[in-house]
Amino acid sequence: MSQWLLKHKGALLVPIIITEPAVGTGGGLAAVFFHRPAQSEESKERGERLPPDIYGIGAFKTENGTWGTGLGGSFHFDDDSWRYAGLAGKASVNLDFYTQGTLLEPRKIGYNLDGIFSYQQVSRRFGRSDWFASARWIYMDLDSRLNLQSDNQYFKPKDFAQRASGLGLGLSYDSRDNTLTPSKGVLWRLEGTAYAPAFGSDNTFQTYRTHIYDYIPFASSCVLGLRADLRSARGDVPFYQLPSIDLRGISYGRYQDQNVGMLEAELRWNLNPRWALLGFGGAGKAWGRSINFGDASTRTTEGVGFRYLMARALGLYVGLDFARSQDDHAFYIQVGSAWR
Template identity: 55%
Template sequence: MHLNVPALLILGMALLQVPIACAQPADTAREPAGMFRDSEDGRFDMSRWLLDHRGFLPVPIIITDPALGNGGGLALAFFQRPQGSSPAGGATVTRPNLYGAGGARTSNGSEFYGVGASLHFDDDRWRYRGGVAKASINLGYHTPGRRLPPLEIDYNVDGVVSFQQGFRRLGARDLYVGLAWIYMDMDIGFDIASDRDNFTPRELGTKSSGLGLSLEYDSRDNTFSPSTGWLGMIEGNAYLPGIGSDSAFQSYRGHAYGYWPLGKAFVLGGRVDARWANGDIPFYRLPYIDLRGIGSARYQDTRAAVLETELRWNTTARWALVGFFGAGRTWGRHNSFGDASDEVAKGVGVRYLIARQLGMHVGVDYAWGPEDETFYIQVGSPWR
């Protein structure tokens, strides 16, 4: 679940919200390959290392965001097969339990530390995703349409975030209903003290506590780098003083990702993502345009929508090139939908299939938007 807050604030928990498929082991009848060589094609591959590790896996965190600066950190993840699940090797892929902890820091002084888990119970009929993080984030708030010329207000949010979510499968389909509790307790500071006067007391709320309901369907063939199928989700969250929130507001999100193979070499992906908020939402919780090439929280308002497409060209069994193009718009508090402008971002990238048995690509993207040009290190799909 995306909380519509600056990206680094929930980066640690987001890593734990991505379902990870535990694929079939290598063919044991074949000649055993080296730890970092694939038994099928002999190429460099980390499948055996990841699947045979059976312990903590170090996961580097690399951050290249125009709003946050460059930085990085480290997460440690522990994989565990759910009790009673069928062993790998059949037609059904079993998702493992995942426990993790990590931290990161960026060049503008932002940092986070967090722990979390993604668990499966009763043959994947029940799921849990959640975590707790401590974060201090430095960002700029932009005010299009409110003042002439628009202002950029530099601010810091420092505090704790808790995200707890449980899912229940509906019938035998890949359809889940979820309940969530999201809690944030943040201190707000401004580089220029008088900038606080630009916001109402309710926009400066430091505590938000909300309950959420979601419906999710996932038919993708792979959760890391899909080639077919689609993921769709709708969710709503209500924040109320009666459950610990400083103000009453609601946040909603609806998104869908689709993947279509075009012959044997190409995969076309499409993404539609809409987010909106009502009520007395704190300014740092406003929806924003989430696109490669546009800084986190650069364009914010009570409504935000994004359309994006990506084409992957599998030049070989291991290497692929990608090109992507997207546009987003925000409106609501500052502008009407008709008066708001579209912000466009685009880019290119390269991928390598680093874990064939997990279907996981890694690589780098170069993207440019209205103000910024930057690189992104990618592990799996960039769409979350």
């Protein structure tokens, strides 16, 4: 598979099998291409191994009428001194928004988002270190509609902003041995994005995120992954851009608020050079608008899975995860790491 993907310009056809509780079951297909970037002789002499360029196109549809199509990729230039990542597409998504409060039970409000989206980011390495600085542009032009007009009482007019256009900066540290399925190293990122009319946005607001993934090999055949993730939003944030607890086993958007924090651990046991078993668990909180951190409930998840090393030269594992929480359960087909 490595030879086919890297030397013969073959595509990895990835089935998109969706069991996400937020949108129901569904499927689609993605064609993903891999290419080894040009590498200088100096870089080869230093023993550096450059990450592959990855790009592709895909489409999907689910039973609740959600559909989407898009293309994107990540590329490395000048011995990985520069990195570019981009994504663009069109989608129509049917989701549920849950009101949060300490006195009343959460209310589920159905809504639809229909429109286009784009994400563009350029990163620059500091010398030959593992540190990067980045700049990004995020653009969305989405028509948001509630299934029941009577639910408008739970929102402000600015919650339905159509265009969100933001410029952001970031700082990151990346010492992972592999960007697809790491076995050792650390990825840390700090990023903030400002949305304002001057950038083409209807509302003025800011989003922030910092997260760290640490991969620790031990006992010759095991890898322990640790994840901490904090996200927040301030200003006139459209309701659908509020951060959400992002853990396997929890429906997307089920727990949204101004602030979201998550912890997760994953243990991979390599049975042999090709096959591995996984166990994972996590916890998260959402708070800020009407619930403070102390009053917010802790949502936990747990799950198991397996991995198969499909492309040895790329270090690319694929597999299946099953996860559950207090409210949901789901299967996930994984290509590479489950953490994004």
